[in-house]
Amino acid sequence: MTVTDAPRIVTGRIGRQRSWSLQSYLATGGYQGLRKVLTMTPEEVHEQVNVANLLGRGGAGFEAGRKWGMLRKAEPVYLVINGDESEPATFKDHMLIEEDPHQIVEGALICAYATRCDQVFIFIRGEFALGLERMTAAVNEAYRHGAAGRDVFGSGWSIDVVVHPGAGAYICGEETALLESLEGKRGYPRIKPPFFPAAVGLYGAPTIVNNVETLSNLPWVMIHGGDAFAALGEGRSKGTKVMALSGHVKRPGNYELEFAKVSFRQLLFDDALGGGIREDRELKAFVPGGVSSPWLGPEHLDVLLANEKVAEVGTMAGSGAVTAMDETTCVVRAAWRIVRFFHRESCGQCTPCREGGGWVEKIMQRIESGQGRPQDLDLLMDVCDNISPGVTWPPAQTTICVLGPSIPPAVASGIRMFRDEYLAHIREGRCPFPPDRLPGRPLTGSSARV
Amino acid sequence: MARLTPDNEQRARETIGLYPQRRSALIPLLHLLQEQDGYLTDDGMQHVGELLGLTAAEVRGTASFYDMLHTEPVGRYLVAVCTNIACMLGGAYELLEHACERFGVRPGGTTTDGFFTVEDAECLALCGNAPCVTVNWRFFGDMDAARFDRLVEDLASGRLDDVVPPHGTLNRVRREGGLLAAGRTVHPDAPGGAVAADGLPPAGRPPGVSPFTGAVSGMAVGPGSETDGEGR
Numbered sequence: 001m002t003v004t005d006a007p008r009i010v011t012g013r014i015g016r017q018r019s020w021s022l023q024s025y026l027a028t029g030g031y032q033g034l035r036k037v038l039t040m041t042p043e044e045v046h047e048q049v050n051v052a053n054l055l056g057r058g059g060a061g062f063e064a065g066r067k068w069g070m071l072r073k074a075e076p077v078y079l080v081i082n083g084d085e086s087e088p089a090t091f092k093d094h095m096l097i098e099e100d101p102h103q104i105v106e107g108a109l110i111c112a113y114a115t116r117c118d119q120v121f122i123f124i125r126g127e128f129a130l131g132l133e134r135m136t137a138a139v140n141e142a143y144r145h146g147a148a149g150r151d152v153f154g155s156g157w158s159i160d161v162v163v164h165p166g167a168g169a170y171i172c173g174e175e176t177a178l179l180e181s182l183e184g185k186r187g188y189p190r191i192k193p194p195f196f197p198a199a200v201g202l203y204g205a206p207t208i209v210n211n212v213e214t215l216s217n218l219p220w221v222m223i224h225g226g227d228a229f230a231a232l233g234e235g236r237s238k239g240t241k242v243m244a245l246s247g248h249v250k251r252p253g254n255y256e257l258e259f260a261k262v263s264f265r266q267l268l269f270d271d272a273l274g275g276g277i278r279e280d281r282e283l284k285a286f287v288p289g290g291v292s293s294p295w296l297g298p299e300h301l302d303v304l305l306a307n308e309k310v311a312e313v314g315t316m317a318g319s320g321a322v323t324a325m326d327e328t329t330c331v332v333r334a335a336w337r338i339v340r341f342f343h344r345e346s347c348g349q350c351t352p353c354r355e356g357g358g359w360v361e362k363i364m365q366r367i368e369s370g371q372g373r374p375q376d377l378d379l380l381m382d383v384c385d386n387i388s389p390g391v392t393w394p395p396a397q398t399t400i401c402v403l404g405p406s407i408p409p410a411v412a413s414g415i416r417m418f419r420d421e422y423l424a425h426i427r428e429g430r431c432p433f434p435p436d437r438l439p440g441r442p443l444t445g446s447s448a449r450v
Numbered sequence: 451m452a453r454l455t456p457d458n459e460q461r462a463r464e465t466i467g468l469y470p471q472r473r474s475a476l477i478p479l480l481h482l483l484q485e486q487d488g489y490l491t492d493d494g495m496q497h498v499g500e501l502l503g504l505t506a507a508e509v510r511g512t513a514s515f516y517d518m519l520h521t522e523p524v525g526r527y528l529v530a531v532c533t534n535i536a537c538m539l540g541g542a543y544e545l546l547e548h549a550c551e552r553f554g555v556r557p558g559g560t561t562t563d564g565f566f567t568v569e570d571a572e573c574l575a576l577c578g579n580a581p582c583v584t585v586n587w588r589f590f591g592d593m594d595a596a597r598f599d600r601l602v603e604d605l606a607s608g609r610l611d612d613v614v615p616p617h618g619t620l621n622r623v624r625r626e627g628g629l630l631a632a633g634r635t636v637h638p639d640a641p642g643g644a645v646a647a648d649g650l651p652p653a654g655r656p657p658g659v660s661p662f663t664g665a666v667s668g669m670a671v672g673p674g675s676e677t678d679g680e681g682r
C-alpha cells in the first residue's frame with residue numbers, strides 16, 4: 001500500500017471487521033498507550049510529544065507539543081477535539097471518526113492527561129451521522145471499560161468525555177468559531193489576540209483544540225516513543241500523513257504515507273496510490289492542500305509531500321487534501337466553485353470576506369457564462385487584493401479569520417497559470433469546454449415551495 | 451406544534467447536565483427537537499429556550515446560522531447532492547440536475563407529497579467516492595443517475611428504513627449516564643464536586659455566558675475563574 005515501508009500509524013485498523021468496536025480495538029493493542037501513559041507523569045508524556053515533533057494535522061501544521069506548552073496556568077482547562085472536517089476535498093477525519101473512533105478517544109485521553117484537562121469535548125461535524133453514532137458508542141464503551149470516568153484503569157486519575165455535534169457550518173472548523181459553537185452560539189470566529197484558545201478559550205478558560213488525525217497519532221507515539229515517530233519523515237515533517245486524494249485519478253482515496261518521502265507524482269501516478277489520471281488523460285493542474293491553497297501544475301509533481309517542501313513552491317500542504325484536474329477541466333469553472341463555497345460559508349462578520357467573496361463569485365460566473373469583460377481579470381485581482389492585500393502567499397489578512405484570505409488563491413493561481421484560458425472565455429464569449437454554461441440551470445414549472 | 455415530549459425533556463435535561471454552562475447544550479437540544487418534529491417548531495424552540503434560560507430570539511438567532519437546522523418543514527428525506535470541487539469533477543451538477551428533474555423541484559425545494567427535499571450541498575467529505583449524496587446525512591457514494599434512481603426507489607418503498615431514519619434523527623446512540631469525574635473546577639454547582647448521578651442540571655444557574663463574548667451585565671468574570679453564578 002505504502003511506497004515506503006513506514007508503518008500505518010493512524011489507519012492501521014481501517015478495513016478490519018468492525019474496526020470501530022471496542023473488541024476489535026482491544027484485540028489490536030487498543031488503550032495500551034493510555035495504560036502506559038498512566039505510569040508516567042504528565043510532563044513526561046508532553047516531552048514524548050515534543051520529541052515526536054507532531055505537527056497539527058488540521059491544516060495549519062502547528063506543533064502539538066508547543067501548543068500544549070502554551071496553555072495558560074489556570075483552572076479549569078478544557079480539551080476540545082476538532083472533528084468538524086469540512087475543507088472541500090478533505091475526507092480523512094471522516095474516515096478516522098467512522099472507522100476508528102476508539103483511537104481518537106484514546107488520543108484525547110492521553111492529551112487530557114498530559115495537559116491536566118478537566119473535561120474533554122469531542123466536536124463532530126453534524127453531517128457525520130454515522131460518525132456521531134460510532135463516536136458516542138465508543139465513548140460509552142470507554143466508560144464501561146474503565147478508560148474514562150472515575151479512576152481511569154485504577155490510576156486515581158479521572159476524566160469525563162462528551163461527544164458534541166455540530167450543525168452544518170464550515171467556519172466552525174476554525175478553532176475559535178468551534179468554541180463559540182460549543183458555547184451554543186453562532187459560529188463567529190473570535191479575534192486573536194486575545195482569544196488564542198490556549199490562553200482564553202472555552203468559557204474563557206485555557207483550552208487545547210486539536211485535530212482528529214493529530215490525536216490519532218498519540219497512542220502509537222506513546223507505545224513506540226517519540227523517537228520512533230521522529231525517525232520517520234524529514235525536517236519538521238515527522239511521522240506519517242494521511243493524504244486525501246480526489247478528483248480525476250483512477251484510485252481516489254485516503255493514503256497514509258511517510259512524511260517527506262513521497263512526491264506528488266508518486267501519490268497521483270503510483271499504481272498502489274492514485275494509479276494515474278482517469279482514462280489516461282493529461283494532468284492539467286492540482287490542488288495541493290485543500291481548496292484554500294494555491295494550485296500547482298505538472299511541473300511541480302516532483303515536490304515531496306512535506307509541509308516545508310510544499311511551502312517552498314508558494315503554497316501549502318494544509319490538510320493533506322490533493323485534488324487532481326485533467327485536461328478536460330475548465331479552470332474558470334473549478335475556481336468559481338471554490339470561490340462560491342467560501343462565499344456561501346463566510347460567517348459575515350468582516351466586510352472584505354462577506355462582500356468580496358460575492359463579488360469575486362459574480363465576476364467568475366460572468367466570465368464562465370460568456371459575459372466576461374476585457375478588464376475583468378484586473379478587476380478580479382483588485383477585489384482579491386482588497387480581501388488579502390498583495391495577494392501573496394502566505395496571505396495577508398484583513399479579516400478576523402483566514403476564511404477570507406482563502407478566497408483569492410484559487411483565482412490568483414489559476415489566472416497566473418492559465419491566463420490564456422481566462423482570456424479565451426472573454427474573447428470568444430463562451431466557455432471553451434463542454435458543458436458551456438454554468439451548472440444549476442433553473443428549472444421551469446417547478447412544484448417547489450422553497 | 452409541539453413542545454418537547456416528557457421523554458425528550460428528560461433527555462434534554464440529561465444533555466444539559468453534561469456541560470459546564472447550560473447554553474452549550476443548545477445545539478444538541480435543537481437536534482433533539484428536530485428529531486422529534488422533523489424541523490424546529492416555534493413552540494419547540496420556545497421550550498428549549500426555557501430549559502436553557504434563553505429567549506426565543508437567542509435560540510432562533512443561533513439556529514439560523516446553521517445549515518442543518520431547519521425552521522421550516524422539510525421533506526421526510528433530505529437529499530443533499532454535493533457539488534463541491536471533487537464531486538463536481540465527477541459530474542455532480544449533472545447528478546443534481548437529474549435529481550431535480552426526477553423530483554420536479556429546484557434545489558431547496560420539496561416534492562408536493564412532502565417526501566423529498568433536494569439540496570445543493572457543500573463538501574460532505576466523501577470525496578474518494580465522488581459524486582456523493584446524503585439522505586438525512588446517511589452517505590451514498592459513487593453515484594450516477596441510475597444508482598440515484600434505485601436509491602430513490604429504495605427510500606420510497608421503505609427498504610432503507612433501517613439505514614435512513616426520518617429527517618431530524620441524527621444520532622440514534624444514547625449516552626449512557628452523566629458525568630462521573632468532572633470536578634468543582636468545571637461544574638461549580640455540582641453537589642459533591644460532580645454532577646448528580648441522575649444527570650440533572652444544576653438548578654438555578656444563570657444561562658452560560660462567556661466572560662468575554664456577549665457578557666451579560668454583572669456576569670463578567672475573569673478568564674477561567676468560573677464563579678458559582680449569581681443565581682445561587
